[in-house]
Amino acid sequence: MSLKVARRGQIPPFIVMDVMRSAFARQASGQDVLHMEVGEPGTPAPAAARAAAAAALDGxxxxxxxxxxxxxxxxxxxxxxxxxxxxxxxxxxxxxxxxxxxxxxxxxxxxxxxxxxxxxxxxxxxxxxxxxxxxxxxxxxxxxxxxxxxxxxxxxxxxxxxxxxxxxxxxxxxxxxxxxxxxxxxxxxxxxxxxxxxxxxxxxxxxxxxxxxxxxxxxxxxxxxxxxxxxxxxxxxxxxxxxxxxxxxxxxxxxxxxxxxxxxxxxxxxxxxxxxxxxxxxxxxxxxxxxxxxxxxxxATEELEGHVRTYARNRAILWDALKRAGIADVAPPDGAFYLYADVGHLTNDSLDFCRRLLAETGIAITPGLDFDPERGSRTIRFSFAGPTAVVEQVAERFERWVRR
Ligand SMILES: Cc1ncc(COP(=O)(O)O)c(C=O)c1O
Missing domain, CATH: 3.40.640.10 (Type I PLP-dependent aspartate aminotransferase-like (Major domain))
Structure with a gap:
């Protein structure tokens, strides 16, 4: 007789973490990946915080x-x-x-x-x-x-x-x-x-x-x-x-x-x-x-404000690239480090869209279904929290892929 498994754990996955796992698997097989799936800064903790932690490790x-x-x-x-x-x-x-x-x-x-x-x-x-x-x-x-x-x-x-x-x-x-x-x-x-x-x-x-x-x-x-x-x-x-x-x-x-x-x-x-x-x-x-x-x-305000300036630059680069790729329906990104775009004219299956994008270009992004189970099949989310060099590569590759 099988043992009971509680209903509590039967919740949907946090899809972005599944995307990250696929992206890491691709990386492990020697292929390149441009990470724009997870909402996390590409920078370390502030230097002062790292120094305080190091000092506390004195025994x-x-x-x-x-x-x-x-x-x-x-x-x-x-x-x-x-x-x-x-x-x-x-x-x-x-x-x-x-x-x-x-x-x-x-x-x-x-x-x-x-x-x-x-x-x-x-x-x-x-x-x-x-x-x-x-x-x-x-x-x-x-x-x-x-x-x-x-x-x-x-x-x-x-x-x-x-x-x-x-x-x-x-x-x-x-x-x-x-x-x-x-x-x-x-x-x-x-x-x-x-x-x-x-x-x-x-x-x-x-x-x-x-x-x-x-x-x-x-x-x-x-x-x-x-x-x-x-x-x-x-x-x-x-x-x-x-x-x-x-x-x-x-x-x-x-x-x-x-x-x-x-x-x-x-x-x-x-x-x-x-x-x-x-x-x-x-x-x-x-x-x-x-x-x-x-x-x-x-x-560490000065250091952290520097990160925000980087996000602002990344946001401008990516937003322009999406416009050039014909994707104009983007939610107003007042803050955070995301662009949430409607790509309903390109797909009605955002999971498949993101899977193909990763397989064909190495760009990892998150399907809108993670955020909106009802309407997210036509949306995607880019996280531009990483280095500007990555955002520039994504901008160029994504535009070319959409126009192919
Ligand atoms: C809106 C929002 N709240 C909460 C979290 C969870 O963050 P953490 O547990 O790292 O503080 C996230 C992570 O992406 C988030 O986007």
Whole structure:
């Protein structure tokens, strides 16, 4: 008799990781690959962070930390909000996590019960959907498009609720978003947050791409009250629209530290202790060496801003190449390091399109199906976080391949 396998693990793959595996297999067989599939910087952690980690490897024990993270890092993260968003955040509200990925597990577990319905934009980051499903929650797809800069609005949520005949209990927003890079403009963010607060919908704001923006800086949900964009909740006494929101962030993207597996949450008061207890039990603590390194990462602004300038150059090169290749329907890439393009005039099977592109040119990109199971068969995503030399080669090869 075969043994039971739980339904929890029967979730779809994170397709981009499968693409990366195929790309590495191709590389191992001696063929070249131009990596534009995974959203990770091609640069190392900031020099100051690496130096701090090296100094900590002097024989001292690298033990567990307290579950919420080392005080120096929680204070440095709080100071970062004061500097970048002009808001005071109590370090007690910050929980340091093993990447934002662990932050989602902690935040979702603390805020929602099995069966709760959590809305998310489609296209959107696939792991939200899959983590929610694994935790026994219902991921509610909110189809969005160019009309709303690929961001959810009260109207698109109401349409999804009408479709399902059920309201949502929570909403995940990402600004800038993955895969589109598009942002919620501050007024729209305030309107959305106010609408959610009036309906007791808990907001989760994924701010992992903050710092990587091209037209205007991204606004944290924590800064909406300071800007006068978070009116009082429906019940008045409950306070402003940002109250109750969970903020998720990470050292992976702006700070160029993907493999160090470090992120953080900013929690509303009622979730601090539940998240602390969950973190103690699930993870004990986030990686200690990474926490020590990350404190120093906040002093590396010049180096990190240099990376953002590289992304801006890469974005321009790739965007021009897509236009020359006849691909003009690209989501507005306000931030992050992605171009999400509609290639419906070239294919109705983005998986096959990406497979052929890799086999025939060595260019690895991600099919839109990863981000939008319903409409992603006509879209593709390029990550331009790597070196400019790679982006230039991709631009040239991709254009030639499409025109062949
Ligand atoms: C929108 C978004 N959130 C979260 C993550 C997870 O990042 P990490 O766990 O490395 O912090 C990613 C990774 O690509 C992402 O794109």
């Amino acid at each position: 001292r024990p690298i033990g567990y930390t307290e579950a919420m993270g080392i005080p120096a890092l929680r204070q440095a993260i709080a100071a970062h909000y004061q500097r970048t968003q002009g808001v005071a955040v109590d370090p007690q509200r910050i929980c340091v996590t093993a990447g934002s990925s662990a932050g989602f597990i902690l935040g979702f577990s603390a805020a929602f019960d099995p069966g709760d319905r959590v809305g998310l934009a489609a296209p959107g980051y696939p792991c939200y959907r899959h983590i929610l499903t694994a935790l026994g929650l219902t991921a509610v797809s909110i189809p969005v498009g160019r009309e709303t800069r690929f961001q959810p609005t009260p109207e698109t949520i109401e349409a999804a609720e009408a479709r399902d005949g059920k309201a949502i209990d929570g909403l995940i927003v990402a600004s800038p978003s993955n895969p589109t890079g598009s942002m919620l403009l501050p007024e729209e963010f305030g309107r959305l947050a106010t609408w959610c607060r009036a309906r007791a919908i808990r907001l989760v704001s994924d701010e992992i791409y903050h710092g990587i923006t091209y037209e205007r800086p991204a606004v944290s949900i924590l800064a909406l009250p300071r800007r006068g964009l978070a009116g009082a909740g429906a019940d008045g006494a409950a306070g402003g629209a940002a109250d109750g929101a969970i903020v998720v962030n990470s050292f992976s993207k702006y700070f160029s530290m993907t493999g160090w597996r470090l992120g953080w949450l900013v929690l509303p008061p009622e979730l601090i202790r539940p998240v602390e207890c969950l973190a103690q039990n699930y993870f004990i603590s986030a990686p200690t060496l990474s926490q020590i390194a990350a404190v120093a990462a906040f002093d």
